[in-house]
Amino acid sequence: MRNLGANRLRPLVLVFVLALVFAACGDGRNDDEESSGDDDDTEQTTDDTVDDGEEPAEGSDLIDATDCPGDPTTGVADGTIKLGTSLPQSGLYASFAEILRGSQAYFSYVNEELGGVTVNGEQYQIELVAEDDAYDAEQTVGNVTGLVNDDQVFGLFNVVGTKNNLAVREFVNENCAPSLFAATGAPAWGNHEYPWVLGTFLVPYPLEMQALVDYLNETTPDASIAILAANDDFGAAYVETLESLVEGTGLTIAATETYDTATGEVASQITTLAATDADVFLLGATLTACPTVLNELAGSGWDPIVYMSGTCTSKTLMGLAGQNGDGVISVAPLLDPADPANASNEAMTLYNEKVAQYQPEAAADNGIVAYGWSAAAMLVYTLENSPELTRESVMETARSLTDVSDVGLMLPGATWSVGADDWFLGEQFNLVQYSAADGFFSAVGDLKVYDDQTEEVTPESLVNG
Amino acid sequence: MTQVKRVAGWILGFVGFAAALLLAWRVFTQSLDLFDGLFNDPSKASTIDLFTEALYIGIAAMGLNILTGYNGQVSIGHGAFFGVGAYASAILMFDHGWAYLPTLPIAGLICLVVGILVGIPALRVKGLYLALVTLGLAVVFPDLTKRFVDGTGGTNLISLKTEQISPPYWYDWFPDFIADPLTDYVGSRDQWAFWLAVAVAVATIVTVWFISRSRFGRALIAVRDHESAAVTVGVNNARVKVSAFAISAFFAGLAGSLSVLVSRLANAGKVETFQLSILLLVAVVVGGTATVWGPMLGAFVVVFAQDYIDEQDTLTDLLDPPRAKLMSPALFGIALIILMYVLPDGIVGGARRGLRSLSRRRAAPIDA
Numbered sequence: 001m002r003n004l005g006a007n008r009l010r011p012l013v014l015v016f017v018l019a020l021v022f023a024a025c026g027d028g029r030n031d032d033e034e035s036s037g038d039d040d041d042t043e044q045t046t047d048d049t050v051d052d053g054e055e056p057a058e059g060s061d062l063i064d065a066t067d068c069p070g071d072p073t074t075g076v077a078d079g080t081i082k083l084g085t086s087l088p089q090s091g092l093y094a095s096f097a098e099i100l101r102g103s104q105a106y107f108s109y110v111n112e113e114l115g116g117v118t119v120n121g122e123q124y125q126i127e128l129v130a131e132d133d134a135y136d137a138e139q140t141v142g143n144v145t146g147l148v149n150d151d152q153v154f155g156l157f158n159v160v161g162t163k164n165n166l167a168v169r170e171f172v173n174e175n176c177a178p179s180l181f182a183a184t185g186a187p188a189w190g191n192h193e194y195p196w197v198l199g200t201f202l203v204p205y206p207l208e209m210q211a212l213v214d215y216l217n218e219t220t221p222d223a224s225i226a227i228l229a230a231n232d233d234f235g236a237a238y239v240e241t242l243e244s245l246v247e248g249t250g251l252t253i254a255a256t257e258t259y260d261t262a263t264g265e266v267a268s269q270i271t272t273l274a275a276t277d278a279d280v281f282l283l284g285a286t287l288t289a290c291p292t293v294l295n296e297l298a299g300s301g302w303d304p305i306v307y308m309s310g311t312c313t314s315k316t317l318m319g320l321a322g323q324n325g326d327g328v329i330s331v332a333p334l335l336d337p338a339d340p341a342n343a344s345n346e347a348m349t350l351y352n353e354k355v356a357q358y359q360p361e362a363a364a365d366n367g368i369v370a371y372g373w374s375a376a377a378m379l380v381y382t383l384e385n386s387p388e389l390t391r392e393s394v395m396e397t398a399r400s401l402t403d404v405s406d407v408g409l410m411l412p413g414a415t416w417s418v419g420a421d422d423w424f425l426g427e428q429f430n431l432v433q434y435s436a437a438d439g440f441f442s443a444v445g446d447l448k449v450y451d452d453q454t455e456e457v458t459p460e461s462l463v464n465g
Numbered sequence: 466m467t468q469v470k471r472v473a474g475w476i477l478g479f480v481g482f483a484a485a486l487l488l489a490w491r492v493f494t495q496s497l498d499l500f501d502g503l504f505n506d507p508s509k510a511s512t513i514d515l516f517t518e519a520l521y522i523g524i525a526a527m528g529l530n531i532l533t534g535y536n537g538q539v540s541i542g543h544g545a546f547f548g549v550g551a552y553a554s555a556i557l558m559f560d561h562g563w564a565y566l567p568t569l570p571i572a573g574l575i576c577l578v579v580g581i582l583v584g585i586p587a588l589r590v591k592g593l594y595l596a597l598v599t600l601g602l603a604v605v606f607p608d609l610t611k612r613f614v615d616g617t618g619g620t621n622l623i624s625l626k627t628e629q630i631s632p633p634y635w636y637d638w639f640p641d642f643i644a645d646p647l648t649d650y651v652g653s654r655d656q657w658a659f660w661l662a663v664a665v666a667v668a669t670i671v672t673v674w675f676i677s678r679s680r681f682g683r684a685l686i687a688v689r690d691h692e693s694a695a696v697t698v699g700v701n702n703a704r705v706k707v708s709a710f711a712i713s714a715f716f717a718g719l720a721g722s723l724s725v726l727v728s729r730l731a732n733a734g735k736v737e738t739f740q741l742s743i744l745l746l747v748a749v750v751v752g753g754t755a756t757v758w759g760p761m762l763g764a765f766v767v768v769f770a771q772d773y774i775d776e777q778d779t780l781t782d783l784l785d786p787p788r789a790k791l792m793s794p795a796l797f798g799i800a801l802i803i804l805m806y807v808l809p810d811g812i813v814g815g816a817r818r819g820l821r822s823l824s825r826r827r828a829a830p831i832d833a
Contacts, residue, residue, distance in 0.1 A: 090794060092736065132775075132793075136737050137622055138728045146511040166618040167730050170626055188618035232611060233619035260608070262735045465619045 062399045063195055065392040068176035072390040075154025081117070081124045081389065083379075084131065084147030087160035087183070091134035095316075096160050099183065100130055101355075101362035102372025103158060106408075108358040110380055117380050119389045126380070129153060133164060140164040141171070148177050155180060155391060158200070158375050162186040162233065169194045178395040180382065181375045185310070187237060190423045190455050190463045198398050200375060201416055201426035203310050203331045205234070206241035206458040211331055211431055211448050212307050213245045216280060224254040226273040226304065228266065228293060229284030231258040233462075238284030238309070240459050254278040264289050267296055274302035286311040291320035298324040305329065313441055315366055318434055326436035329444065333429040334374055334409045338365045338440040347409055374408025381407045401425070413447055424454040482667065513655045514727050515772055520662035521723040523764030524669045526748035527757075528716025531676060533746065534754035536709040537689030538587065542599030544741035545606035546576045546714040548733045550721025552610065555623040555731035558630075565630060565726070569665075572722035573715045580714025584707035603742045607733040616731075623731045630726050632657030658726035665719055666761065674757050676712075685709055686755070717745075751804060753811030762812050766804075771797050 065072065075082040089097040107126045110116060116123040129151050131143035140159065147153045148171070155178035159165050162184040172179045173196045181200040182189060185208075189199030203211075216223050227242065229235030239256060246253060254276040257269035266289060273281065274297075281304040283293055290312035297306070310331040312318075315338055318325045335342045342348045351373055355364040362369045381404065383389070386397040403415040404425075410416070414428040427450045432441035455463065525547055532538050553572035557563040583602060590598055610621040617624045632653050639660075676682045684705045687695035696702050725731055744767060752763025774796045808815035 136734065137730060137732050138737070141728050141730060142511065142514070145514070150511055162618065163620050163622050163732070166620060166622055167624050167732070170624055171729065174627055186618065232621075236619055262607075462619060465615075465617075 062396045063392050065176055068391070070175065072176075072392055073154075074152050074177075074391070076124065076389050079116070079122075079124055080127050081383070082127045082129065082151065082153050083155055083157045084129045084144070084151060084153035085156060085158050086131045086133045086140045086143040086147070086164065087158065088135040089130070089132035091136070093135040093160075095368070096135070096183075098362065098366060098368045099158065099160065099372035099375070101359040102369040102374075103128065103376040104372075105355045105357075105359040105362065105369075106373045106376035106380070109354040110376075117383045119383055119386055122389075124383075124389070128157065133161075135161055135164065137161070137163045137167040141167050144168040144171060148172075148175050153177070154389075155394065157181060157379055158183050158372070160184070162188065165189075165197065169197045172196050176391050176395075178391055178398065180379055180394075180398055183371075183375070185426070186233070187424075187454065187458045187462045188465070190458070192423075193464075195399065196395060198395075198418065199424060201333050201378065202371075203333050203426045203429045204424045204454045204458070205237040205309070206462065207424070207427060207450055207454050208310055208331050209238060209241040209245055210450060210453065210457045211429075212282065212329075213242070213249065213251065214448075215329070215431060215444075216251055216305075217249060220279055220305070222250040222252075223279040223305070224252045224276070225280040225282055226254045226276050226278035227256040227282045227284065228269055228273060229256070229258050229282075230261050230286065230289070232261060234286065235284045237458075237462055238282065240462060241457060242282065244459055245457060259285065259289060261289070264292060266293050270296040270300055274300040277302060278304055280305045280307065283308040283312070285309060288317065288320070290317050291325070294321040294324045294328065313432070313434075314368060315439070318436075319439075321436075323436045325434050328434045330432055330434070330441065331429050331448075332432045332441055332443075333411070333414075333426045334367070334370055335411060336367060336432075336440050336442075337370045337409070338367070339442065341442075345412075347406065351409060370409050374410065377408030378404070399423070411447060417451060419452040419455075422452040422455040427451050427454060482670065513659050515768060517655075517659045517662045517723070517727050519765045519768040520659075520666045520761075521720040521727075522744065522748060522768055523761035524662075524666055524723070525717045525720035526745050526752070526760035526764050527669050527673050528713040528720070529745050530713075530749045530754065530756075530760045531673065531685070531716075532709045532713035534749055534756070534760075535677065535682065535685040535689065536706065538706065538709060539592065539596045539746075540599040540710075540713070541596050541739075541742045541746060542583075542602030542606075543713070543717050543745050544738040545602045546580065546717035547721035547724070547741060547745075548606055548610070548731070548738055549576050549579055550718030551725050551728075551731040552614065552623065552721075552733075553718065554722040554725050555625060556614070558725075559623050559625060564633065566633065569719060569722045573718040576718025576721075577711050577715040580711040581707055583714070584710025587710060588703055588706055600739075600742075603738045604735060607735050607738055610733045621733060625725060625729050627654070627729075630654060630658075630729060654726075658723070661726070662723050665723060669716060669719075670757065670761065677757055681705070681708070747801060751801065751808075751811055753813030753815075756811070756813040759811050759813040766812065770800055774800065 085100070087096050087099060088094055089100070107128060111125045116125045118124075129147060131147065133139035133143050140161070144156065144159070147156065156168075156172065157179075158181050159168065159179060160183040165179070165182040165184055166188060169179070173194050176196060179197045182197055183200050183202070185199070185202040185205045187204055187206050189197055216225075225242070225246070227239055229239045235258060243253065255273055255278070257273055259266045259269055270293065281297065281302075283290065283306065285293060286309055290308055294306070294308075306328045308328050308330045310333075313330050313332060321328075335345065335348060337348065337351065343352075351370065352364050355362050355369060355373065359369075364370075382398050382401065383394060386394045399418055402417045404410075404417065405415045406412075411428070411430060416425045416428060418425055429448055430443040431445060431448055433444050434441050525543060529540060529543050532540055550572040553575045554565065554568040557568040557571065558565060583599075587595055587598060607621070614621045614623065616622045636653065636657050676685075684695065684700045687698070687700055688702055688705050692702060748763035748767045749760045750763070751766055752761065753759030775793050810818065
């Protein structure tokens with residue numbers, strides 16, 4: 001009956017505990033830059049003038065708040081509006097914490113230099129409570145429940161991750177807490193059963209495919225396409241959309257392969273795809289799989305036009321691919337802070353100055369920081385255009401954003417709107433091409449405009465599944 | 466006579482357990498000043514979820530203890546059984562419209578069957594090799610869910626609606642132990658999850674207590690300590706080992722099923738499943754292997770220590786804020802190492818040692 005077993009287990013457990021510790025610490029390496037996330041988010045490029053604007057908001061009946069529990073002005077007190085966020089600050093995806101630096105820099109700038117955000121003639125300081133979920137949806141639920149029930153936040157801002165947002169959208173909906181600019185390009189945010197969640201301005205993944213198909217129809221209308229995609233919903237968004245979009249065009253799909261996101265093994269898939277000698281290679285991958293694939297591709301003797309998910313366009317990831325990333329095509333909804341041509345831009349100047357001032361540790365030339373900055377600017381823009389500071393009013397304003405321009409690091413000339421039926425923001429963006437010699441992406445052709453088309457091009461199951 | 470004493474003993478045991486929980490809750494809620502700063506604000510709704518979480522982690526750990534502590538078979542794949550239980554309940558409720566309660570035993574039984582299926586091949590390997598085989602289980606499980614679960618938004622996540630995890634209508638018939646002092650914070654959903662977890666925990670403790678004192682329990686230990694000797698005295702080695710797997714999987718399944726009441730979802734990722742498996746093992750060892758109460762105590766220590774460390778802004782503020790959270794898992798790991806150094810045989814083992822040395826010291830002068 002004594003613990004004979006314990007003696008035997010002790011060394012084993014020590015090993016596990018050490019393994020846990022290492023696992024926990026092991027990812028500090030890449031948190032400086034980098035971007036991208038599994039199915040979500042990521043940086044992109046950008047620019048422009050300073051924020052703010054005109055439009056939106058009237059009290060239409062976009063949101064039904066009759067059954068809402070709680071006070072509609074929860075989180076607003078003493079001249080402060082309290083918001084919450086949950087994003088990875090530890091674990092494998094800790095690099096997303098850089099988004100927070102960009103957002104905090106913008107909020108500090110607004111709070112300290114502009115006196116706060118002005119809603120209906122009154123000024124409010126913005127307080128952001130940031131929780132860590134290590135990219136684990138279960139922890140996101142715990143965090144968001146705590147933020148809404150305990151911290152009594154007004155709403156959520158920039159919750160990162162597709163699964164993480166899916167896991168809380170029911171709760172957010174029931175509690176009528178606006179969840180603004182959910183940081184993921186997944187098509188699920190178009191689901192009309194969940195009006196309290198608004199996706200961000202990242203290019204919706206299916207729209208990336210529309211842009212690619214249009215580009216190919218123009219340049220190589222009879223191209224064959226080989227696809228390598230992640231074996232999850234993120235990869236499926238690319239594959240299923242592209243399959244439906246090539247119908248009726250001269251384009252053909254030569255082969256489709258998937259890879260396991262957990263292992264990132266891609267060598268044999270590349271060999272198989274290279275054997276098709278297709279004209280175009282679509283890479284529906286994210287994170288380190290992107291440079292890995294590009295490096296494998298270089299050694300395969302196959303030289304297709306390469307299109308890569310917008311989630312891969314980070315400086316760090318492209319740096320890993322080095323010369324092999326040259327000529328890769330992707331999309332970008334914001335100005336690229338790494339592009340010296342943007343340095344003289346007014347919005348970029350402000351961004352560089354304030355990030356250096358308030359978040360000196362952040363790498364301002366990293367697109368993911370620029371993303372956080374721009375998301376914060378969008379939030380402030382939305383609040384300032386709300387007729388009053390209630391949950392319903394702010395959500396209605398967000399739902400009716402129209403022709404937003406020059407907010408954060410938006411592309412010059414681009415405007416974003418949330419359509420009545422098409423709930424996606426990032427429908428104007430650039431098609432961009434990477435230059436390995438320069439180390440940044442530059443626009444290919446003019447601004448791409450796909451207003452109100454995301455819902456249309458996306459297979460219905462991806463939106464309402 | 467001894468029977469009566471025993472029965473009285475365990476009744477006292479679990480009444481004491483429930484009372485201790487209730488007392489702990491009262492203390493937390495009513496002496497806010499005392500505990501402020503030591504724990505997360507106790508008046509918060511999420512604190513009760515933390516209790517529930519500690520309970521279901523404890524249930525799974527007690528089950529794992531039967532396999533690992535009593536029977537000596539190391540499993541680092543119990544996160545998978547836990548996940549099967551969570552998915553079983555979530556799928557039955559979400560896709561088939563079941564109420565929650567009937568899914569609880571079904572989730573356990575499904576895991577029992579899976580446990581038998583895994584236990585049979587596991588007969589052929591021992592020690593580290595078995596650990597690797599079970600690790601494989603934890604690694605394969607998330608992939609299987611990705612392939613076969615058609616969940617929310619095309620992912621392998623199943624997110625439940627509030628009405629699906631709400632208490633049944635008869636729950637209102639019971640007096641409100643927790644909500645009374647906390648009406649503004651705690652909803653009936655949180656309490657329902659908590660009390661249900663308490664009920665299952667009590668049933669688990671009673672079951673494990675009986676197993677540990679039964680013929681089967683002695684067989685488990687005999688097989689652990691000396692397999693061939695056990696066989697020579699008539700123990701059916703294979704049946705004992707497979708049963709241990711099945712029972713431990715059953716409890717992991719119950720725990721997984723309970724977890725959906727708190728987390729509102731069933732989900733599986735490679736990192737999360739592996740971490741959970743290790744967490745369960747840590748709870749067993751921290752509490753005390755092959756003891757009835759150890760794993761439950763270990764679960765409380767592990768869950769609350771983790772929460773406590775996560776909330777230590779003073780520590781983490783010293784570091785650069787966006788990266789500060791990177792440190793909390795490491796701090797947790799360091800705390801565990803220190804704990805294992807101080808109490809190598811776990812909390813219960815250490816307490817027993819302490820009591821023994823106390824009584825020896827007291828006895829000494831009399832002998833002299």
